Amino acid sequence: MRCADGVRLAARLWRPPGSGPWPALLMRQPYGSALASTITYAHPRWYAERGFLVVVQDVRGRGESEGTFGGFAQEAADGAETVRWVRHLPECNGRLGTYGFSYQGLTQLLNAGDPRAAEASFPDALAPAMCGLDERLDWASEGGAHWWALGLGWALQLAAQGARRRDDLQAWQALRRSLETGDYLLEGFALLERHDPEGMGLAWLRANPRDPAGWRVHTPSPVLLRRPLLLIGGWHDPHLRGVLDLWRRARAAGGEPALRIGAWSHLQWRGGVDRHQLAFFQRHLGVAAPPGGHGEEPEEGAARDIAPGAIGLQDATTGAWFTEAPAPGGAGPRWHLASDGRAAIQREEGRLCRDAGGPVGPVVLVHDPWRPVPGRGGHLGGESRLLDRADLDARGDVACFTSAPLERSQRLVGWPVVRLGVEADQPGFDLCAALSAVSAEGEAALQLCTGVLRVVGREARRPLERILRLQPLAATLRAGERLRLSLAPAAWPQVAVNGGDGEEPRGGPAARQREITLTLLLDSARLEITPLWSPLSDGAPPDVAAN
Incomplete structure (x- = not known):
């Protein structure tokens, strides 16, 4: 036509x-x-x-x-x-x-x-x-953080198609090689600037994901x-x-x-x-x-x-199809976060409690940019499916909060939302969450969904309540299994590594990045599953509005 x-x-x-x-x-x-x-x-x-x-x-x-x-x-x-x-x-x-x-x-x-x-x-x-x-x-960000691996990968694919159309085979090969080797995670931004400077993907990565202006x-x-x-x-x-x-x-x-x-x-x-x-x-x-x-x-x-x-x-765990009436009102299940302060160094110490009243920390996480916590699976990962994350939960920079064994099977449907106080010692931090089903034996932690919150600027140093909304889910936990919330200061390369300097993160570990100490304040910390049909306030998800 x-x-x-x-x-x-x-x-x-x-x-x-x-x-x-x-x-x-x-x-x-x-x-x-x-x-x-x-x-x-x-x-x-x-x-x-x-x-x-x-x-x-x-x-x-x-x-x-x-x-x-x-x-x-x-x-x-x-x-x-x-x-x-x-x-x-x-x-x-x-x-x-x-x-x-x-x-x-x-x-x-x-x-x-x-x-x-x-x-x-x-x-x-x-x-x-x-x-x-x-x-x-x-299309480009979540919780105030760019989709790094995902956004870069797609932008480079579009750039390679443009290079092929121009018959620029050298550029096409450089872009393709970067994706095949994984080097794109570190050099992809520069490749886009060189080979697709006017591209939509690069424009997104240059824009502020916490400010709707210009989007x-x-x-x-x-x-x-x-x-x-x-x-x-x-x-x-x-x-x-x-x-x-x-x-x-x-x-x-x-x-x-x-x-x-x-x-x-x-x-x-x-x-x-x-x-x-x-x-x-x-x-x-x-x-x-x-x-x-x-x-x-x-x-x-x-x-x-x-x-x-x-x-x-x-249902993501059973495979069964079901229907649910779209009722935005009402409250879903809620758990309170409890720990005597060792939820990161002792995987089983932190607890998800249906009733308040347990120890309220605080829990301290230290982010080391030399060995950032890996992101795995979830909706932003290369392996976007249910998978075991027990080895990640065993790290000393991942705080885990685990419920008591379920007496009967329970289906969770909706948006998992975490509310807790967080302050950092640097003008920037990330808080990355995962929800998983821990097997009755305690050996496996099947990751159900993930989410991220990025804070950049002076507000990072203040002890404020933060709101982190995870990817929606529909999943059934069986009797004897336990629900676990894991909190980490990174999810590389799903999101870029936060340098802790107040600047927009755009890459992986780098020499001038700072160690970041996060203090999780549990006094009113909680996890709740809100209805799938709940509207987003003011057109922006709570995880961004809370920054």
Whole structure:
């Protein structure tokens, strides 16, 4: 297709058997249309065989499309033009849905079409997965800290694609080698400055993650948010906060979004969405069985799961799917933190107590930048899944607070939130949290979710209450298991190492970084699981607002 400014955007089409026209499914992505996000979805041919015309477009400046790639800023205008173009293809019957995850998820929601002419430029149904509207909170940072390994890795991937497009093979090889060897964690920022100085990823890493000024928050039309929506997220995916924010925004606009959150990471879905996505588009676009194709009726369970307003959540430890009514009020379970001061040096000493009244420390943690506590797993890790962290909990710079053995199994669903007083002896510190299930034998600690809080500046030295919100979870602890909260002063390389000098951290261990002593004040310290549907105050998570 040719845009209004003359730039040509390339696309690939997969047609159903027989003669059309057919309802269309559109994906707009920056990685090459031949890939078609098959790392997480069935190939477009699978959808075509079931009666859909599938269109996968290279966005501006990527793949075979013309123009210069400008990231999300370019997608609203191009998205509206593309929807109108697909609707008028001779193979399309005028009905159109969109799908895709990550970048491809947000392109569905960026649409500059006139809401008064929504039938022309807005999709009839959308299935955005693992994305969000706030570039600061949903794409680049958490708790006031940049996503370091994750953000750098993605920015370097985009930079390498740009180098390939320019036929700069030397730059491509340098970027690729850095990612393969792991050197990107230390040299990636400089590589971006050299090979993609105007890139979106570098701009994010240069910006202040604790200040919303200068960051873009996209605002889809309420008309678009009232369209049929299937929102897809994963407990181990960094964009889950964005998915839940989209769910809240769509409901506030008067929509009835369906929501499915699996025990998935960003790239590992275990074939978990195609049947449900097919049923969703069959429901809202209509499709007849094509001659020689596979136009089967949607599975009864899948059709029920994607009905307007339906909610499906997968327990991360048992794998079972369940539903939960969206009730934002009410209080979840709460534990008080107790220790005589040895919670870091003696792993079993610190306690999570259902009732207050235990010893209240304080507990002192010392951060040594020469050997920062590693980040492992969680939604920001390379291994984004449940894994054992017992060896990390045995370190002397990790404070552990463990509950009594459970008398019966208990499912935890919601946002884990930690509130405690913290002061540092330097003008900057990080506090990194992990929640885990300790086996009945006490040998293993299965990490369920993680979170981070970064404080930079004079406030770090003051004994203030800090609020740290972890990644949401749905997980069941069995009878005999214990819940553990672990607190550490680093999670390298998931977040950069805090130098303790009041400057923005942008890298790993360095010679001039300072040792940081953290004092954890337990007088009113507590862990609580707040409802999954709780709104974020003032559009910013409490972990940032508390800085």
